[in-house]
Amino acid sequence: MQNNSQLPLTGIRVVDFGQQIAGPAVAMVLADLGATVVHIDPPAGPQWDHPANAILHRNKSCLRLDLKTDAGLQQALTLIDQADVVIESFRPGVMQRLGLDFVRLRQARPELITLSVPGFASNDELRREWKATEAVVAATSGAFTDMGFNRVLMGLNPSFSPLPLGSSYAVSLAAGAVVMALLAREKSGRGDTIEVPVAAALMEGLSYNSIVIDGLPERYKTMREKEIEYRRANHIEMDLSYEALQEYLDPFYRTYECADGRMFYVVCPSHRNHAKRCLQVLGIYEELLAEGLPEVKDLHLPISEWDGETSIGVYPLPKKWADIISAKMKKAFLTRTSEEWGRIFGEGQIPGAPHRTTQEWVNSEHTNAAGLIIEVDDPEYGVMKQPGPLAWLEGLAEPMLRPQPRRNVSFDEALSLLQAPAAHSDYAALRAKAPAAKAGWLDGLRVLDLTNVIAGPHSGTFLTRFGAQVTKLDPVTPLYDPLIGTLFTFQCGMGKQSALVDITTEEGREVFNRLVRSVDLVLINAPDRQMKPLGLDHDSLQAINPGVLFCRLDCLGGPRIGPKSNYIGYDDIVQANSGIMSRFGGPATPEEHAHLGTLDVNCGFAAGLGVAVAFYHKLKTGEVTRARTSLSAVTNFAQLPFAFDYEGRAPFDEPLGREALGNHALSHFYRTEDGWIFLDASPAELEKLKAIEDLGGINQAQDRAEFLRAAFAKAPSAYWIEVLHEADIAAAQPLSIETLREWYSREADGSVRIDGGSYAFSIYRDHPSGHCITQIDHYAIRPREAIIKAVSPTERFGHSTRRILSQAGYSEPQIDSMIERGVAGLGWGKEFLPS
Numbered sequence: 001m002q003n004n005s006q007l008p009l010t011g012i013r014v015v016d017f018g019q020q021i022a023g024p025a026v027a028m029v030l031a032d033l034g035a036t037v038v039h040i041d042p043p044a045g046p047q048w049d050h051p052a053n054a055i056l057h058r059n060k061s062c063l064r065l066d067l068k069t070d071a072g073l074q075q076a077l078t079l080i081d082q083a084d085v086v087i088e089s090f091r092p093g094v095m096q097r098l099g100l101d102f103v104r105l106r107q108a109r110p111e112l113i114t115l116s117v118p119g120f121a122s123n124d125e126l127r128r129e130w131k132a133t134e135a136v137v138a139a140t141s142g143a144f145t146d147m148g149f150n151r152v153l154m155g156l157n158p159s160f161s162p163l164p165l166g167s168s169y170a171v172s173l174a175a176g177a178v179v180m181a182l183l184a185r186e187k188s189g190r191g192d193t194i195e196v197p198v199a200a201a202l203m204e205g206l207s208y209n210s211i212v213i214d215g216l217p218e219r220y221k222t223m224r225e226k227e228i229e230y231r232r233a234n235h236i237e238m239d240l241s242y243e244a245l246q247e248y249l250d251p252f253y254r255t256y257e258c259a260d261g262r263m264f265y266v267v268c269p270s271h272r273n274h275a276k277r278c279l280q281v282l283g284i285y286e287e288l289l290a291e292g293l294p295e296v297k298d299l300h301l302p303i304s305e306w307d308g309e310t311s312i313g314v315y316p317l318p319k320k321w322a323d324i325i326s327a328k329m330k331k332a333f334l335t336r337t338s339e340e341w342g343r344i345f346g347e348g349q350i351p352g353a354p355h356r357t358t359q360e361w362v363n364s365e366h367t368n369a370a371g372l373i374i375e376v377d378d379p380e381y382g383v384m385k386q387p388g389p390l391a392w393l394e395g396l397a398e399p400m401l402r403p404q405p406r407r408n409v410s411f412d413e414a415l416s417l418l419q420a421p422a423a424h425s426d427y428a429a430l431r432a433k434a435p436a437a438k439a440g441w442l443d444g445l446r447v448l449d450l451t452n453v454i455a456g457p458h459s460g461t462f463l464t465r466f467g468a469q470v471t472k473l474d475p476v477t478p479l480y481d482p483l484i485g486t487l488f489t490f491q492c493g494m495g496k497q498s499a500l501v502d503i504t505t506e507e508g509r510e511v512f513n514r515l516v517r518s519v520d521l522v523l524i525n526a527p528d529r530q531m532k533p534l535g536l537d538h539d540s541l542q543a544i545n546p547g548v549l550f551c552r553l554d555c556l557g558g559p560r561i562g563p564k565s566n567y568i569g570y571d572d573i574v575q576a577n578s579g580i581m582s583r584f585g586g587p588a589t590p591e592e593h594a595h596l597g598t599l600d601v602n603c604g605f606a607a608g609l610g611v612a613v614a615f616y617h618k619l620k621t622g623e624v625t626r627a628r629t630s631l632s633a634v635t636n637f638a639q640l641p642f643a644f645d646y647e648g649r650a651p652f653d654e655p656l657g658r659e660a661l662g663n664h665a666l667s668h669f670y671r672t673e674d675g676w677i678f679l680d681a682s683p684a685e686l687e688k689l690k691a692i693e694d695l696g697g698i699n700q701a702q703d704r705a706e707f708l709r710a711a712f713a714k715a716p717s718a719y720w721i722e723v724l725h726e727a728d729i730a731a732a733q734p735l736s737i738e739t740l741r742e743w744y745s746r747e748a749d750g751s752v753r754i755d756g757g758s759y760a761f762s763i764y765r766d767h768p769s770g771h772c773i774t775q776i777d778h779y780a781i782r783p784r785e786a787i788i789k790a791v792s793p794t795e796r797f798g799h800s801t802r803r804i805l806s807q808a809g810y811s812e813p814q815i816d817s818m819i820e821r822g823v824a825g826l827g828w829g830k831e832f833l834p835s
Contacts, residue, residue, distance in 0.1 A: 006034075006396055006399055007034025007396060007399055007400065008033055008396060008616060008617035008625075009035040009182075009613070010032075010035075010614075010810055011032065011036040011424065012033040012182065012809055013038075013082055013083045013084045014035050014083060014085045014086070014087065014424065014783075015038050015076075015080050015085070015087070015418070016039040016060065016257075016418040017040050017086070017088040017090075017095070018087050018088060018089040019041075019046060019048065019077075019089055020047060020048050020089060020133075020683050020750070021052075021056070021640060022049070022088075022089050022117045022166075022170045022174070022198055023087050023088060023089025023115075024039065024053075024636065025171040025640065026087055026117065026170075026175045027039065028057065028059065028606070029390050029391075029609070030401060030404060031059035031060055031180065031403075032058075032059060032389045033389075033613060034399075037059065037060045038061050038062075038079060038414045038831075039057055039060040039061070039062045039063075039406075039411075040063060040065050040076065040079075041063075041468040041599075042066065042067070043064050043065075043066045043829045048642065051381060051646075051649070051694075052640055054376070054378040055386045055644060056640075056782070057406035058386065058403040058405060059404050060139065060349070061407060061413065061414055062406055062408050062409065062482045063408065063409050063410065063413075063414050067100070070100065070686045072329055073098065075411050076100060077099075077100070079415060080104050080421055081109070082111060082415065083112065083440070084110075084112070084277070085114075085115065085178055085182075085617070086102070086112065086113075086115070087114075087117070088113045088114075088115070088116055089118065091118055091119070091129060091130075092116070092118050092122035092128045092129075092131065093128075096351050096768060098255065100261050102114040102116070102763050103195055106191060106193055106626065108218065109142075110189070110190050110191060110431065111185060111191045112191045113178060113191035114192075115174055115177070115194045116196075117174055117195075117198060118132065118195070118197055118805070119131075119136065119137050119166075119197065119198050119199060119623050120140075120197055120198075120199050121199065121200060121757050123755055123756070124197070124199075124519040127199075127758060130730070131725075131729065132198065132199070132730070133730040134166060134167060134198075134734075135165045135366065135663075135667065135730075136479065136678065136680050136731065137199050138165070138166060138202065139678040139732040139733070139734045139735070140199065140733075140735055141199050141737075141740070141759075142209070142517050142734075142735055142736050142739070143161070143202060143206060143679070143737070144158045144160055144165075145157060145159075145734045145736040145737070146671075146738075147159040147161070147594030148594030148595070148596075149225060149540075150224070150245055150592075150594065151594055151658075152482045153227060153228060153231075153238055153245055153248070154239070154409065155238035155239050155656065156346045156658055158661075158669055158676055158678075159658070160662055161593065161594070162660075163580065163583075163593070163598075163638050164640060164641060165202060165205060165206070165595070166201055166202035166205075167198060167201075167206060167641070168205075168634070168638045169389070169601070169780075170196050170197075170198045170202075170780070172602050172605035172609055172637075173201050173389065173611050173780050173799060174194070174196040174201075175238070176612050177194050177196070177441075178642060179240070179568055179612035180442065180612045181194060181441060181783065182616055183441065184439075184549050184615045185425075185427065186619050186752065188430060188431065188436075189425070189427035189429070189431035189434070190431060190434075190436065190785060191424075191782060192786055193783065193784035194782065194784070195782040196780055196782065197780065197782075198586065199758040199759070200758055200759070200780035200782075201780040204776060204778065204780045205597075205598075205602055205605075205781070206263055206597075206601075207491050207775065208491060208596035208597045208739075209595050209596060209737055210737045210740075210741065210761070210774075210776050211489070211691065211776075212773065212774040213487075213771050215772075215834075216785065217303075217833070217834070217835045219482075219834075221316070222248075222250065222316040223249070223250070226250055227240075229473070234799055235468055235583050241459055241657075241810075242585070242591075244526060245490055247323070250314070250315060250317055250322055251266075251317065251325040251329055251534070252278065252325075253268070253269045254530070255355065256329060256330055257330070257333065257341075257519060258333050258336060258337050258340075258341060259334055259335060259337050260337040260339070262272060262338040263338065263354070263355040263402070264342070264352060264353070264354050264355065265354075265355055265573070265575075265576035265581065265592075266345075266353055267351040267527070267569065267570050267572045268350065268352070269315035269316070269483075269484075270315040270480045270481040271313060271480055271484075272312060274309070274349075275312035275353055276312060276313075277350045278330075278345075278352070279325075280310070280645075281344050281345070281348050281350065282328075282333070283332060283333035284329070288324070288325065288328065288613040291784060294308035294309045294310055294321075295308060295311045296308045296311040296827070299314060299834075300478060300481075300482055301479075301830065301832050302831060303834070305353050306725050313434060313481055314481055315455065315483050315484070316483075325540060337356035338355070341354065341355060342354045342732075344565075346389060346564055346654040348568075350568075351569045351573055352567065352569075352573065353567075353570055353576045354576070355577075356576060356579060356582065357583075357588045357652065358580075358639055358643060358654040359579070359645065359650060359792050360577030361373075361577060362385050362645045363645060366562040366563050366564040367558070367562070367632070369560060369562040369563065369627075370399075370558030370559070370560050370561065370562030370564075371388045371401045371559035371560040371562075372556075372558040373388060373636070373643075374386050374387075374401050374403065376405050378405045378406070379407065381646045381648075381649075384419065384645070384646040385644055386643075386644050387636030387640065387643050388401065388558060388559065388633060388636065389633065390633055390634070390637060391609045391610035391613065391628065392627075392628050392629070393610070393628070394538075394625060394627075394628055395619065395625060396617075396625065397559035398559070401406070403658065437487065437785075438785070439467070439786065440467025440468075440786060440787045440788075440789060441786050442466035442468040445463065445469065445520055445521065445615075446518060446519040446755050447460060447463060447469065447470040447517075447519055447521045448519045448522045449471065449472045449473065449496060449517050449523045449551070450523060450524040450536075451523055451524055451525045451526065452479065452521065453488065453570065454491075454492055454551050454571065454597050454600035454604070455525055455603035455604050455607075455631060456523065456525030456604070456607075457489065457492035457493060457526065457604070458492045458601050458603070458604025458605070459523055459525075459603075459605075459611070460492075461491075461492050461493065461495055461496065461550070461778075461791070462605055462607075462778075463608055464496065464789070465752070465778045465781070465788050465791060467789060468785070468791070469500075470496040470497070471496065471497050471515065471800075472497065472499070472805060473498040473500075473503075473798055474498065474499070474798075475501075475502060476501065476822055476824065478797075482829075486797070486828070486832065486833055486834070487833060488771060489794050490504040491775065491794075492649065494512055494778075495791025495792055496794070497795065497796065497800035497804060498795050498797050498801070499680065499800055499801040499804040500797060500824060500825035501800040501801070501823065501824050501825075502822060502824070507818060507823045508823050509535075511805065511810075511823075512535075514796075514808040514809060515546060515808060516541065516545050516548060516635060517545045518616075518808065519545070519548065520549060521548065521549045521792075522536065522541060522548060522549070522668065523550075523551050523553075524536060524606070525552070525553040525554060527557065527565065527566040527567070527568060528554070528561075528565065528566060531552070538550070540690070543674075546624075547618075548624070549614045549615065549618065549625065549626070550626040551610055551614065551626070551627040551628070553628075553629055554572060554631075555567065555570065555632065556569065556630065556631075557628065557632065557633075558630065558632065559628070562677070569631070570597060570600070571599045571600040571631060572592055573631075574632050575593055575599065575635070576590065576626075578636075578639065579639070579642075580635065580638070581787055583642075583654065583655075583656040583657060584657075586657035586658065587656075588667040589657075591658070599631050599634050599635050599738075600631070600690070601634075602634045603630065603634045605635065607627065607629050610627030610628060611627050614626070628715035629732055631832045640653070654816050657753065665703075665704040665708065666679060666686075666708075667679065667682075668705065668755070668820070670708055670709060670713075671713055671716060672713065672715060672719075673713060673716045674716040674717055675716070675717045675733065676717065677712065677721060677731055678733075679708070679712075679724065679729070679731050680730040680731065681731075685698060688727045688728065689729065692723055692724070692726065692727055694711055694714070694715070697749065712793055740759050742759075744756070744759040744760055744761055745761040745763050745774055747763050747765070748763060748764045748793075749790075750777055752788045752789070753777050753779055753780050754782040756779075756783075760776070760779050761776055761777065762775060762790075763776055764793050768799075769833045771833065777790075792806045796832040797827055798824075799826075799827065800829045801815075801826055805818070805824060827829075
């Protein structure tokens with residue numbers, strides 16, 4: 001199946017052996033971008049029999065081969081011989097045992113790029129042979145244990161979420177890696193052997209849940225954290241109800257009931273202007289001022305030096321003012337419907353959104369108009385609403401909104417598609433010119449990063465591991481308080497040099513222009529309406545530096561303009577609007593998904609994919625484009641098993657709410673004699689379960705869940721894991737991230753542990769913040785030939801201002817003058833992380 005020749009990956013040929021979600025979704029992303037993809041299933045069909053396969057295999061030609069026969073294996077090898085990229089997602093070693101050894105294939109054709117997406121890493125001696133389903137990976141990786149402050153206070157541990165987060169992160173990471181390998185191949189003639197374990201991808205995606213900052217100042221602890229500490233210290237049970245929990249939430253970071261009985265989520269913490277606008281549209285700002293609402297001028301001072309008690313724009317607020325403000329906001333929200341508030345907040349540039357279900361999201365006016373949801377006429381389900389593209393290039397996205405439905409083909413048809421003429425380089429000649437050398441895929445790439453908060457900055461940091469040189473440019477006066485403005489950057493500011501410049505001044509604008517002239521790419525996260533005023537529209541940037549590429553992330557943007565495209569917002573806004581919170585907490589009691597940065601981090605990964613596509617397209621065609629993605633595009637991949645609709649679709653009744661502990665009786669958490677296990681079997685595996693001595697009566701049980709509850713309670717977790725694994729049934733004990741840190745942390749040593757299994761943390765005892773910090777490695781993408789670099793910890797804001805200005809051509813006296821007059825800056829406060 002050949003896609004529109006306008007698309008950037010036209011001519012790239014992919015053979016996709018992937019099963020479940022991650023592998024097929026990577027191939028789907030490449031197909032959306034124009035690659036010709038042949039998907040191969042075993043003779044019995046896909047391992048996962050689900051309507052989402054219609055999404056995963058759009059734009060693909062599908063056939064079935066029996067790789068256990070000589071004829072089937074030879075046909076597979078014939079197809080691979082025509083491919084640029086081969087993808088698989090089985091357990092490590094499976095493809096090799098079937099006769100498809102990626103190392104040997106690349107020895108014969110060094111230009112070939114191979115991608116493996118196993119559940120656990122191939123060098124994870126303990127888990128590599130496990131049946132690594134989505135839930136097993138999540139349980140093992142701490143994603144179901146102590147799931148956020150809410151669940152801890154409610155005493156719910158473990159908890160369950162049906163979101164395939166591991167796969168959604170792996171898709172963005174792996175697709176980006178493939179395109180970067182394609183880009184590097186155009187220079188070296190060499191491909192690569194790449195592995196992206198889903199477990200490692202999940203850990204990178206949930207990096208904000210695993211970071212530990214020793215001696216964290218009290219000012220950054222929320223009311224929930226303080227209550228948890230108090231209860232633990234005084235041996236008080238964690239038993240808060242959902243209703244009681246609400247009073248421990250910051251007024252600018254919580255849900256409110258509206259006049260229509262539906263809920264609205266406000267996300268205005270840490271930003272003075274957003275909070276003020278919120279109180280103004282609610283009609284209570286002046287009232288609060290009259291009651292003495294304080295305002296601290298400089299939030300980046302140590303709290304002991306503040307000129308007031310607190311201020312809006314501080315997160316978290318102290319309980320006294322949180323209670324006062326919350327009470328007034330509750331009354332105000334009851335005066336209008338959730339939809340009315342949605343328009344008021346969106347048009348008023350205030351982050352907030354009504355809670356909606358996934359069904360409403362998929363069928364909403366905005367997602368369909370913006371190309372976030374598209375229609376595909378599938379041969380099985382008819383006209384089907386499906387997620388739009390994950391990343392795209394402005395001006396080239398329209399064909400991506402009209403994908404071809406999946407279709408079955410014969411071997412001869414598949415071979416003919418892969419043999420179609422393609423404009424490929426002479427890779428043998430390239431290899432002859434350049435000797436093999438270890439290098440990063442993006443060595444020499446220069447980036448100017450103008451982003452803020454989480455998603456945008458993560459896109460820049462993501463590029464640094466491959467050799468990109470990133471300059472982070474921030475204002476002299478910070479927009480956010482130290483929690484978001486500083487604390488969050490310990491994850492998303494790594495590997496960058498930092499400068500502070502006021503680009504609203506004439507002098508500062510000249511600094512900006514000089515920096516733009518010195519780079520290959522400019523990054524920003526902001527809605528389109530801000531581009532021209534900031535001078536970041538295409539024509540303005542090209543006038544400064546012809547050929548410079550650009551990447552933009554935003555909240556609700558899609559390939560087309562929709563009614564909400566220019567609304568601002570964060571991860572939580574899209575979680576509320578897309579149905580994630582309604583599923584996680586239940587429609588009547590929606591709750592933010594437990595993992596901080598659930599969508600944000602992946603949006604940064606998806607932007608990295610967009611950047612790689614833009615550079616590849618420019619290298620092949622000379623055309624300068626603007627890469628795009630959004631939190632909304634990413635959320636569709638986080639909800640891929642649910643984010644679709646068609647006439648006759650089964651009800652949207654996937655597992656939801658705090659009481660959900662699994663998908664069904666065979667895919668569920670069960671108590672054992674000494675703890676918990678997650679069993680993740682399918683109905684087709686009943687005979688396997690029946691063959692286990694202690695589970696022999698499961699076929700006769702009227703209530704399978706009750707039968708399993710009684711059986712599992714009779715023996716310890718370790719016993720059940722052993723017997724289930726012996727029967728090749730997916731199961732895992734839920735581990736905490738704290739446990740994983742204890743097992744897999746090491747002193748930071750200037751390396752990335754891509755050779756150390758599925759988990760790797762580094763301890764930075766000499767972190768620039770002055771605190772000892774433990775963080776997950778940037779280790780999910782594991783090429784065999786290219787280098788993955790261990791990047792430096794986040795430096796203090798303005799640490800490199802002098803060096804960057806000097807490199808831009810300014811003299812020492814000029815730099816001193818700019819700093820003295822506030823055009824440039826060397827820091828946001830006395831301390832990197834204000835105490």
